[in-house]
Amino acid sequence: MQISGTTTKTLMAIIATILVVAALQATRSISMPLAFAFFIAVLVYPLQAWLERRLPRWLSLILVLLLLVGFMGVAVGALTLSAEIIEPKVPEYLDRLQQMGETWRSLASERSLPIPQFNAQDGINQVTQQAIGGIKTLLSAASLLILIVSLLVLLLLEVNQYQEKVKQAFPSRASDRIINAVSNTSEKLRRYLLVMTLTCCLTGILTASWCFILGVDLALVWGLVAFVLNYVPTLGSIIAVIPPTLVAFIFQGVPRGIATLLGLAVIQTILGNFVDPRLQGKTLQLSPFVALVSIVFWGWVWGIPGAILGVPMTISIILMCRQFKATRGVAILLGEVED
Numbered sequence: 001m002q003i004s005g006t007t008t009k010t011l012m013a014i015i016a017t018i019l020v021v022a023a024l025q026a027t028r029s030i031s032m033p034l035a036f037a038f039f040i041a042v043l044v045y046p047l048q049a050w051l052e053r054r055l056p057r058w059l060s061l062i063l064v065l066l067l068l069v070g071f072m073g074v075a076v077g078a079l080t081l082s083a084e085i086i087e088p089k090v091p092e093y094l095d096r097l098q099q100m101g102e103t104w105r106s107l108a109s110e111r112s113l114p115i116p117q118f119n120a121q122d123g124i125n126q127v128t129q130q131a132i133g134g135i136k137t138l139l140s141a142a143s144l145l146i147l148i149v150s151l152l153v154l155l156l157l158e159v160n161q162y163q164e165k166v167k168q169a170f171p172s173r174a175s176d177r178i179i180n181a182v183s184n185t186s187e188k189l190r191r192y193l194l195v196m197t198l199t200c201c202l203t204g205i206l207t208a209s210w211c212f213i214l215g216v217d218l219a220l221v222w223g224l225v226a227f228v229l230n231y232v233p234t235l236g237s238i239i240a241v242i243p244p245t246l247v248a249f250i251f252q253g254v255p256r257g258i259a260t261l262l263g264l265a266v267i268q269t270i271l272g273n274f275v276d277p278r279l280q281g282k283t284l285q286l287s288p289f290v291a292l293v294s295i296v297f298w299g300w301v302w303g304i305p306g307a308i309l310g311v312p313m314t315i316s317i318i319l320m321c322r323q324f325k326a327t328r329g330v331a332i333l334l335g336e337v338e339d
Contacts, residue, residue, distance in 0.1 A: 025301050032302040033144060035309055037151035041159065042186050043193055044068065047154055061156055065149075078224050085218060088137055096251060122292045144305075181323035188319050193312065203271055207240070216248045226264075231308060232295060237268040290314065290334055296308040 024031050044064050051060035162182075167175045208223025216222070222244040229236035241264045249257030294314035299307035313332065322331035 025317075028306075030147075030300050032305050032309075033147045034151055035302075035313065036148045036305070037155055038150055039189075039309070039312055040068070041155045042190050045156070045159060045186070046190070048159075052160075061153070061218065064156065065153070068152075081220070084221060089217060089239065177324070181320055184323060185316060185319040189312065189316055192315055196231060199271055199275065200227045201239075202275070203227060203230045203240075203267065206267045206271075207244070207264060209234070210267065211244050211248075214248065214259055214263070215252065216244055216256070216260055217251060218244075218247065218276060222247075232311075234293060235292065237272055241265060241268060 044067070047067070048060055050063050051063055054060075055063070163179055166178050169175070170178060204223040204227030208219045208332040211219035211222050222240075226240040229240040232239075237313060241261065244264065245257055245261045248260040252260075291311055291314075295307050295310040298310035298313055302309070318331045318334050321327035321334075
């Protein structure tokens with residue numbers, strides 16, 4: 001039985017894809033930070049190039065890194081402010097939850113329903129384990145951040161040399177196609193990430209404003225949560241609505257809870273279905289199914305950071321595949337919409 005050339009190429013492509021995914025999963029400790037560094041470099045490279053035309057390279061790189069540190073400082077400051085807002089309300093929330101627990105226990109007792117027993121020692125052990133796990137997570141995040149910054153610095157130092165290296169490594173026609181593909185992909189990916197950040201900011205501001213108008217506790221916190229979660233398409237916007245709605249239902253009553261749910265749902269719907277598509281254009285749109293699959297797939301490959309990078313990674317693959325005739329079918333299958 002003779003296998004056709006097309007079938008052989010298809011099988012080879014499938015095998016190569018499986019091997020690449022396995023390699024990414026096996027090397028997640030370096031490949032995942034490298035992906036983060038790459039996307040950050042894509043975002044800040046135009047600023048670095050603009051500064052390099054006016055300043056020495058080392059000074060422009062320092063200024064770009066200081067800008068990134070400033071953004072991180074703002075993020076840490078927002079988290080710190082949120083913690084300071086939450087801290088005074090913790091006793092009130094605990095008392096409220098204890099009252100609700102006693103009410104549920106009395107109702108369960110009246111109806112002869114089984115009441116779960118709480119062991120104080122078990123609770124202390126769980127809190128201790130969670131604290132240890134939180135410290136380990138914090139240390140892991142710090143080491144990951146250091147590695148990402150190191151890779152980012154190296155990428156920004158050598159980004160101007162990649163074109164010459166590609167021209168020396170490949171024939172002229174192939175090198176031109178590769179350079180054009182990388183350039184177009186970087187430009188459109190930069191547009192996607194910038195528009196996504198703008199949309200997330202609008203969502204966070206509107207969420208905090210709506211919660212503040214309705215008198216929902218921790219309005220600023222829910223705005224920050226909405227800003228972060230909306231970087232994860234589809235799932236993030238759904239999850240971002242749940243915490244403030246639950247708080248409104250539990251502590252402000254059913255009418256306030258319904259108003260919170262409806263208002264936040266309208267905000268997410270308008271921004272997700274009207275504002276974002278108009279800013280992005282048709283080129284970078286993914287179907288909800290492909291977006292969800294990309295989040296699940298990259299989350300399986302790299303864990304939670306992979307879920308965050310899922311959609312940008314998929315869009316990068318689509319934009320790169322559409323630049324070459326042999327892989328354009330992959331871009332179409334993943335949901336590419338022609339200009």
